[in-house]
Amino acid sequence: MPIHLRCERLRVLGLITNRISSIFTEALIIEGQFPASMRDWFAARTKRLQISGIRKMFEMAGPDSINLGLGELDFQPSEKAMNALAEAVKAGYNRYGPTRGIPELRTVLAERLTRYRPDVEMENIIITAGGTQGLMVTAMTLFDHGDEVLTPDPGFVIYQPHVIMCGATPLRYSLKFENDFQPNPDEIQELITPRTKAIIINSPNNPTSGILTPETIKALRDIAVDNEMVIISDEVYDEIIFEGEHHSMLNPDYDNVVYVNSFSKTFAVTGWRLGYLASSKYMVNQLAKIQYYNIACPPTPLQKAIYEVMKAPTNMIHERVGELTKRRDAIVKRCNDIPGFSCLKPNGAFYVFPSFDQDISSEDFAMELVKNNLICAPGSAFGKGGEGHLRFSFANSLENIEKGMDIVEKVARGIPRKK
Ligand SMILES: Cc1ncc(COP(=O)(O)O)c(C=O)c1O
Structure with missing residues (x-):
């Protein structure tokens, strides 16, 4: 075929392909977000997400x-925390640190967590850029295309997007007013298929403020054990309890728990972006791989400041x-x-x-x-x-x-x- 005809065929083919992809784009984009005539740069995951x-x-x-x-306290951080941050910066804590976080902070956190699980050590902890990034690194470490992940409905706004961003499918389990916002283990059991890899739970809960009872915790743990599922347990409000005590998912009875926490709420430092994960050592080793490629290390001076506050028994x-x-x-x-x-x-x-x-x-x-x-x-x-x-x-x-x-x-x- 002469070269000019071949070029013409390629041009027509190109036009058709562009048209098909722009039909797709038009269907997927939220009107007004970017001009429909623009080349379609945006990944399918981006288009699947809505603004919160x-x-x-x-x-x-x-x-x-x-x-x-x-979801933010109207208090400022304590004087001690603010001074500790200024001092950390002046003392030279301005460089990259270890991917898993500075050892002294991880040690203090491990001690704190022995109240839930006596064998927690520094090696079980990884510091993150807030609970949000802790949840994201957990999702990226665990979820693949084709996986299903159980998420609470209603639930904190980032759980489902994180699952979607990893190409997996969120399944919703309900938290009902008439059930004191406790999950119903029978409903959860029915939702599970061989593809269900994990369940995300949150106690105390945002938005319901519901708190899991020891009975519900046991029932959920039994389901996870029977179905070899990971439990991702978001406990960022575990210090904000009005009556009684907090019951954690972090417990010697099941190793496949990723415990998520944050300093945001407890120290009124939402803007500092610092949190942590605790899990079994084999899980932490995998989380750390993804963490390195995601943020290299958590912010060094902020870790030092939180450590200075946490080493004294004040809260x-x-x-x-x-x-x-x-x-x-x-x-x-x-x-x-x-x-x-x-x-x-x-x-x-x-x-x-x-x-x-x-x-x-x-x-x-x-x-x-x-x-x-x-x-x-x-x-x-x-x-x-x-x-x-x-x-x-x-x-x-x-x-x-x-x-x-x-x-x-x-x-x-x-x-x-x-x-
Ligand atoms: C249930 C829950 N988990 C995690 C987070 C994330 O907190 P941060 O990223 O500030 O540590 C929030 C923040 O509102 C929350 O309500």
Whole structure:
């Protein structure tokens, strides 16, 4: 075939291929995010993800809005922590450190975790750039295309995206108000297939503030053992407990647990981006491989500062639990006084997750509140199971909680209730 004809055939073929790929792109992109005429650079995983429903509320909010939407304490870190950070920087802790984190911090953390599992050692710990990155490195270490991962619904907004980013499939198990937001082991058992590799659990829970009972923990562990599944246990609120004690998944009875924690909430240092994982040594060795290629090492001066705070037996959050308890009691009462609202009293974390019977979706309800200068998170941002709920954080002052709940009450009274 003459060269010019061959070129023409290739050109036509190219046009057809481009057209097909742009039809695909048009179907997948969220309108307005990037011009449809643009070359399709974005990976399928990027297009499968949506912007978090919580972010949307922040973007719409006015500058004077009261914020009951944030999972972040309104306290500053302790003087000690701030001074320790400044000193660490001045003392030269500004270089790369070990991928798994500085040994002195890992040793202190191992000691702390012996309350759950007496044999934890420094080698069982890996420091991460916050709980978020700890969860991501765990997902990348474990999940492949074709795997299924059980995730809570409603559940913290990053679990499902992490599974999707690894090419695996999230399966949702429900946390129901009428069941005190405890997972139902029978439902979980039914969801499991030979492809189900892991279950993500979270206690105390965001958004429900539910706390797993020892019975549920045992039932979930038995299911994981029987099905050779990994348990990824997000316990970033394990120090924020109002009554009773926290029950951890980290336990000598099962090795295949990845325990996830963070300094964000406990030390009021969300912006420092530091957390940690604990697991069996063989799991940590695999996590460390991915961690190296992901962030090389966690931030050195921040680790040193947290170590300085943790080596003394003080715990900033315990000193604040009294204040948080007052806020919790105030917000629960205010929620239960609103016609159509029903709110459980949380025993940990700092969220309430009331149900409502107003005839409106949680997203539209939250939008109405934003228009009235109150930011909260719609229940649907945490999964289908969150519909019919709103999440309010009480990590804000009593005064702001009262003002915020005045707005909720006024808006709620203006919306017709379901028959
Ligand atoms: C349940 C849960 N896990 C993990 C995180 C991540 O925390 P960070 O990345 O700040 O350590 C959060 C933050 O809100 C959370 O609520």
